[in-house]
Amino acid sequence: MKRPQKTNKQIINIKGVEKQFGDVTALNGVSLTIKEGEFFSLLGPSGCGKTTLLRMISGFDSPNLGSVYIDGSDMTNVPPNQRPTNMVFQSYAIFPHLNVAENVGYGLKKQKLPKDEIKLRVEEALALVDLEGYGAREAHALSGGQRQRVALARALIMKPKVLLLDEPLSALDKKLRETMQGELRKLQRTVGITFVLVTHDQEEALTMSDRIAVMFDGKIAQLDTPEGLYKRPKTKRVASFIGVMNFIPAKVIASTKTKLSLDVEALGKVDVGASDTIKSGEKITVGIRPEMLTILYEETDDADNVFSGIIVSASYYGDMTYYEVELGNTAIRATVSMRNTAGRPVLRAGTETRIGWGYESITVLDG
Amino acid sequence: MRHETPSEENPVKPWRKLRFFPSMQPGGWSGLALISPPFAYSLLMLAAPLLLVFLLSMWTQNYLELDRTFTITNYKEAASEKLYQVLMARSVVISVIVTIVTVLLAYPIAYYIAFFGGKRKAIWLLLITIPFWTSYLIRVFLWKVILGYNGVVNGSLLGMGFIEEPLTFILYNANAVVITLAHAWAPFAILPIFVSISRIDKSLLEAARDLGDGPLRRFLRVTLPLSMPGVVAASLIVFIPTVGDYVTPRLLGGTDGLMIANMIQIQFGKANNAPLGSALAVSAMVIVASISIVFVLLNRRFLKVKG
Known part of the structure; x- marks a missing residue:
């Protein structure tokens, strides 16, 4: 297993981001930096703005104020299809009209690679998520856990600078969720890509992350390592949310x-x-x-x-x-x-x- | 349905053999009873006349007498006579063009309502049904007014100086039939396409975007394939009835725009040859059914997709 040395290079830099949906303030002045190769979690109850923040990194939402930088470049006018990020959706968003290999290779097709290379990289990606030999399976014949792995492989094959995960484990049952927590952590170490995870499950955040930003009401309440958050919560609200x-x-x-x-x-x-x-x-x-x-x-x-x-x-x-x-x-x-x-x-x-x-x-x- | 095989533990009871449907599940009879009124109705109103037409097509007309000996002479005549071939081919070609034009026009409308209709979706769908508030015959006559020699289109174009004499290719020919039918069938095409576009999970569109597709590629790779069930349904809904359309070619088609249904009507009426008319009708039905089946088979990979 090779893991690129953890640098202190900033991969994501969010500066004073604000977002309103009508009368509702989803994000109220959020600034944070995420380091390269980090497993970073956005943790908070539903409606705290964590998903909105993730969608801003991916480009599906744009801030009313402030800006998002990825790898040093301002992303304000960059559409999602041109950002160096890929997303694992909460519903997994597996294309129902394509089989597993076509799903995983979806993003490569545009890059006009030779067919053999696409095939090879699809097999590599499937192997990475323990789905060797599943290429010909139809999308509807997959279990929940397999769908999640396909979604992971489909995003990782793009070799993104940042992988965004929107509550990827919430649709799985408890046992499978616990297994996948360990596997996701392992996978992140193997590929060395920065992972940004959104979750409302404090246990999930604690077990997987290098650092966690706890969010309430569109603001970051505390940003710390799992241990730091548990041992030294700053406010009553953070303390009661974690453990x-x-x-x-x-x-x-x-x-x-x-x-x-x-x-x-x-x-x-x-x-x-x-x-x-x-x-x-x-x-x-x-x-x-x-x-x-x-x-x-x-x-x-x-x-x-x-x-x-x-x-x-x-x-x-x-x-x-x-x-x-x-x-x-x-x-x-x-x-x-x-x-x-x-x-x-x-x-x-x-x-x-x-x-x-x-x-x-x-x-x-x-x- | 489950078929029970006799075995030592589970021997087939003698009375079961007497049953009309040996593997009928409990409650099956009440289900049959429930559907029997519409079943009887469709048997009486659809299957029986169809059978009669089929029977009639095998007989022959001798002036005033109906010869009831079975023969396929009518079918031979229907297949070999040049006029019938031309009319049949023209009917299919016009219907195919009408189908393509209708679906191409309906798709953007359905797309717009599904994605940008917002809270006003219901109002949009209601607006689409407005043409149905008047009789089809009146709408056909209105098209006559619009497309006529001194009609709205020619009047406007002449008035604005775009043309020097009235256009004649828009009335009393196949073009007029296509224009009118495409308009008349548009709502039937819009609705199924709208339904299938609405059912597309929005996160699939975001996933395509996320994986590098711009709007056009995403449409071609995700939206279009996933809305194909609606497109196939719309195509069949438009194609099947328009092949047999009778009113529109009669009123707007002139002589170049006449279709097979007009000939069938002539055979039943003026020509007093109902058996030949029936043979033409059955032939048209077989051709339409074959084309529809081939069309569905060609699109089967889009149809088996489960959302």
Whole structure:
């Protein structure tokens, strides 16, 4: 497997893009750069503008304001058929009147290549997506997963600088979706082409991407690596969109250059990293992931901080159990996730327990 | 339908053999009952007269007597007589031209309504049916007024100085028949083409664009092939009835524009030779059916496409 060395070259540069559809603002000042060879995801709920942004890169929509640059050239007046991008459509858009080989070779036909070369490249592309020998199949005889592979091969055969994927896995069932997540990632590494994926599924974005832009209401809320997004979400909205997060109100006791001293409700006093924007006396929200809270089964178990709790409910997932716990003597409830290892019983609702947590597991959120 | 083969576990019950449709599914009889009124109607109104025409074509007319011995003399005459050959060939040629002209004119209209009709699609489709609000006979006479020696077309062209004497090639010949029929059948061609264009998934058009096609290539490689079922349907809808059209050539065709249906009418009427007329009618039917079948077979790769 060869993967072109990851350069820091920018392949896509989006500058201050705005788009209105009638009264609806789809994009409200979006700027971002995507690096060459990157697997980049646009993640957000439906209506956040992620698909509109993808269609602007492909040329099917044009911005009202701002511009899109691909590989250094302004794309404003370049139609989709002349852009160095190719798209895998949500519906896959397999041509029903053509067979698999004709679908995959569709874009090559225009380039007036000799027939043998087209045939060879079609076979190569089909091999790339594990569909060797499917060339003569009729389009309507394909399963959902196969249609997706044909759509991928048809786009990749064009050797685009950027491959755009519009919710490519949403039409597949769960099992197949998980397999395809791994395969797409592998494929991207093999071909080394920049992938831009649109998805509303946070798990999909986290498992596949190098970087993710989380979008809400036509704006980028946060752009980070999957790990960065999960561990250091900036806002409450991003935090709740990516995974599960417990939100707990806190009061700022002191804000100094080196640290932030907080009084977190139910959890007590804790020091975290300094912040420029948060002043002392302010009321803020902190977040703590369910896996950062631990049920202390044994009396001898210890943690940075320990408090008592009552289990309100337990949801058993096989590998994990998610507990809803009432913290201390407050009305605050938090979700605690525990791995179901050997000899660890699933606790029933009403059980009194001790909860432990580490100081570094707290995330300070803006708004 | 499932045919059961007798076996040890599943022997054919004796009474089943007595059934008219041995493999009839449960509920099949009520289905038959449901379709029987229209079935009986079409049997009476379509199949029976057709059979009668066929029977008649095998008989011969001796002045006032009908000779009921079976013979194929009428068919021999229909096939060998120069006049009938000319009329038949002319009917097919005129119908083919009418079909081509109608479909070529209907396609852009259907395309426009399907892609750019927006919320006004229904209004556009309603407007297309407006000619049907008047009788066909009146429309044919209107074309006479438009195309006539002192008609609208000649009047305008003379008035504007484009021509010095009235054009005569537009009335009382095959051209007039083509013009009138193409106009009359346009809605029947527009509707099926409109339906098949509307059914094309828009993402297929975007995919073609994405893979490098400009608008013209995309039309030729995606839109046109996928709308072929509509084009084939429209062609058949226009071609089949126009071969047998009788009113238009009679009123606008002059002598050069007469078609086979006019001759059939003459045989049944003035010539008092119904058997020969029937033989001509059956021959025309066979020819039209053969051409239609060949046409459908030529286009079968477009027709098997599932959306």
